[in-house]
Amino acid sequence: MHVSSLGFRTDLALLTASGSIVEDRGTHLVVRSPDNPSYFWGNFILLAQPPVPGGEREVVGAFHTEFPLADHVSIGIDTADLSDDARAAFEAAGMTVDDATVLTASALVAPREVAAEVRALDGDDDWEARARLSQQLYPQTPEEAFMTFARQKNVQERRLVDAGRGQRFGAFVDGTLVSTAGAFVTEDGVARFQSVETHPDHRRQGLAAAVVHAAGQDALDRLGVRTLVIVADTDGEAVGIYRRLGFADAERQLMLERRSGEWGA
Structure with a gap:
């Protein structure tokens, strides 16, 4: 599976470099950190696309199949385009939807001096x-x-x-x-x-x-x-x-x- 998201691509690069395992299932990736099973974003599923309408609970079930002992559910989607209906369906399945912002810089502005x-x-x-x-x-x-x-x-x-x-x-x-x-x-x-x-x-x-x-x-x-x-x-x-x-x-x-x-x- 090709990962287009800069946020997830850099996440995966650091995870694999630090010992995590990524399994490619074609339509999605399964990311595992066996030494740290309670690391939410070291043990997750990354979907290439949002599920078909009505498939949200099936995706949550797929996570439980992959991580049967987990006390969490973590699912990423490689595209940020999630319809209102899909968002509501995931929320109905008990999920919190986080639409984060990825930022980049090639140079930094110096901050103010600190007492530290x-x-x-x-x-x-x-x-x-x-x-x-x-x-x-x-x-x-x-x-x-x-x-x-x-x-x-x-x-x-x-x-x-x-x-x-x-x-x-x-x-x-x-x-x-x-x-x-x-x-x-x-x-x-x-x-x-x-x-x-x-x-x-x-x-x-x-x-x-x-x-x-x-x-x-x-x-x-x-x-x-x-x-x-x-x-x-x-x-x-x-x-x-x-x-x-x-x-x-x-x-x-x-x-x-x-x-x-x-x-x-």
């Missing part, structure tokens, strides 16, 4: 702090379950660092990691951002812009990247931050999700 040390993560303590920061953003999920996920996500991402594909940068205030972003090469001349996260107590201080700029500039300067790719909620605050850094809208990325069990709160 901004640097690449270095060593086990920094990466554990990254997992702890992530967990604090999802207090509704049991800590043990989330930390298992977050630590395995670190393992996957550190494979990308070790392979020379990029770095994750953090903003440290009084020695504590409070904001972080990573950018990693997906193909020749292209790098994709991953997981921009900021502690709620440190938002609106310019820290997210600082770490995104640092990670992106590192990819541009050190790795010869020509195009940076980042994805944001269309209606969220982050998309404005990225536009002010020089990113421009490129496309939409269609993702459908349902959480249950420990992740459903």
Whole structure:
């Protein structure tokens, strides 16, 4: 299956580079991360096209067939064109429809100065702090379950660092990691951002812009990247931050999700 979406194409490149498995079924891809089964967008189905009318519940059933033990459902569609009827049918099947914005930049605008040390993560303590920061953003999920996920996500991402594909940068205030972003090469001349996260107590201080700029500039300067790719909620605050850094809208990325069990709160 040919993937045309820049958002999904860069997603898949990083997933396979960090150990995930992609199975091509012709009309769709099945993406698996066996070492991290609770990673929603490491274990999903990517459809080439929206299902035929009335086929939405069948697609959800196909996910359960592929991932019978999953506490989630994650389905991507390689085109952002979803009719109102199809959207309503997926919602009736319990899915949340996320129409995200994919943005690109070939150069970045420097952000304002921040009262923090901004640097690449270095060593086990920094990466554990990254997992702890992530967990604090999802207090509704049991800590043990989330930390298992977050630590395995670190393992996957550190494979990308070790392979020379990029770095994750953090903003440290009084020695504590409070904001972080990573950018990693997906193909020749292209790098994709991953997981921009900021502690709620440190938002609106310019820290997210600082770490995104640092990670992106590192990819541009050190790795010869020509195009940076980042994805944001269309209606969220982050998309404005990225536009002010020089990113421009490129496309939409269609993702459908349902959480249950420990992740459903």
